[in-house]
Amino acid sequence: MAKKNQSPNAGVVAAEVPKELKLHMLRQMISLRRFEEEVKRLYCAGEITGAIHLYVGQEAVAVGACACLRDDDYATSGHRPHGHCLAKVFDLNRTMAEMMGRETGLSRGRGGSMHQFDKAKGFLGGNGIVAGGVGIALGAAFASKYRGTDQVTVCFFSDGASNQGVVHEAMNIASLWKLPVIWLCENNQIAATTTVARSTCTPDIAPRAEAYCIPWAICDGNAVLDVYRTVGEAVARARRGEGSTFIECKTYRLEPHCGIIADQRPKEELALWRSPKKDCIKRFEALLVGDKTFTPQEIEAMHRRVEQEIAGAVEFARKSSFPAPETLYDNVWAEGAKS
Numbered sequence: 001m002a003k004k005n006q007s008p009n010a011g012v013v014a015a016e017v018p019k020e021l022k023l024h025m026l027r028q029m030i031s032l033r034r035f036e037e038e039v040k041r042l043y044c045a046g047e048i049t050g051a052i053h054l055y056v057g058q059e060a061v062a063v064g065a066c067a068c069l070r071d072d073d074y075a076t077s078g079h080r081p082h083g084h085c086l087a088k089v090f091d092l093n094r095t096m097a098e099m100m101g102r103e104t105g106l107s108r109g110r111g112g113s114m115h116q117f118d119k120a121k122g123f124l125g126g127n128g129i130v131a132g133g134v135g136i137a138l139g140a141a142f143a144s145k146y147r148g149t150d151q152v153t154v155c156f157f158s159d160g161a162s163n164q165g166v167v168h169e170a171m172n173i174a175s176l177w178k179l180p181v182i183w184l185c186e187n188n189q190i191a192a193t194t195t196v197a198r199s200t201c202t203p204d205i206a207p208r209a210e211a212y213c214i215p216w217a218i219c220d221g222n223a224v225l226d227v228y229r230t231v232g233e234a235v236a237r238a239r240r241g242e243g244s245t246f247i248e249c250k251t252y253r254l255e256p257h258c259g260i261i262a263d264q265r266p267k268e269e270l271a272l273w274r275s276p277k278k279d280c281i282k283r284f285e286a287l288l289v290g291d292k293t294f295t296p297q298e299i300e301a302m303h304r305r306v307e308q309e310i311a312g313a314v315e316f317a318r319k320s321s322f323p324a325p326e327t328l329y330d331n332v333w334a335e336g337a338k339s
């Protein structure tokens with residue numbers, strides 16, 4: 001496990017990754033991007049309501065990390081969960097139905113954008129409370145260890161969440177009890193409108209893990225194979241019973257913090273991160289064309305297929321019904337809520 005920022009050249013790793021897996025990762029990344037672009041369009045058209053936090057730009061993190069996981073492993077997320085949910089569960093129809101509040105949605109239309117959940121595929125939910133997934137991840141990891149399985153949990157959170165006390169409490173216990181959890185901090189460099197430089201006393205977040213005797217690594221969050229390799233090592237450690245790892249992925253969100261509110265970040269900065277030099281999908285495509293894994297035509301065809309799948313997901317959601325009013329209290333456990 002790299003202790004410092006020793007990310008390998010992604011090109012070297014690319015040769016070791018089977019073509020099928022590269023295909024899977026590229027398809028997922030394009031799907032996540034197109035899914036969210038469609039979500040934004042539907043939101044502007046009033047077909048999706050409530051708050052939405054788009055993950056556009058960070059796809060390499062969710063996809064690279066979840067490619068290391070099995071269906072029976074766990075992942076937790078926060079208020080920006082669409083990408084993590086899709087990468088772990090990969091059900092475009094039911095995720096879109098959830099966004100549109102339909103009964104066929106992952107949470108039967110009750111959760112919306114921030115509370116997607118799929119027990120069968122180990123996705124333990126988005127969470128409206130910043131760092132709210134951290135304690136849940138710790139609990140899931142404890143449960144795996146207690147049951148004696150080799151399941152691992154990936155806890156996705158961001159730079160703002162890293163300053164919440166629960167992150168430090170959870171790291172302490174995870175280290176003490178050697179729990180199989182990977183703390184995956186997506187440093188997208190800003191929390192709502194507060195930059196990391198204004199909120200955080202250290203330039204890097206991962207080294208804090210050293211205080212808890214947890215190995216850490218920093219990787220390029222816009223290089224999917226770098227994420228895949230770094231998380232893969234951490235997952236292998238956790239499965240061997242060697243405990244927790246902290247990984248910081250340096251990345252950038254390309255959309256405003258929430259919905260379609262105005263973005264105050266410099267236009268030049270946004271343009272740079274959207275450029276082929278920085279954008280995670282463009283970079284991966286260039287890598288795969290460069291090493292002759294795919295032709296540009298094959299990649300074009302993949303974009304068209306994804307386009308159809310997204311259109312199919314919207315149609316699936318539109319044809320599904322809203323939850324019936326009489327089911328309002330289904331799965332509500334507090335008696336008082338029903339009166």
Ligand SMILES: Cc1ncc(C[n+]2csc(CCOP(=O)(O)OP(=O)(O)O)c2C)c(N)n1
Nearest residue numbers: 080128129130158159160161188190191192
């Ligand atoms: C406990 C808590 N405090 C404040 C908020 C309001 N809030 C929602 S998102 C957000 C910023 C979170 O930033 P970060 O953790 O960096 O995640 P990002 O938005 O960058 O993905 C804040 C302060 C909240 N939802 N929960």
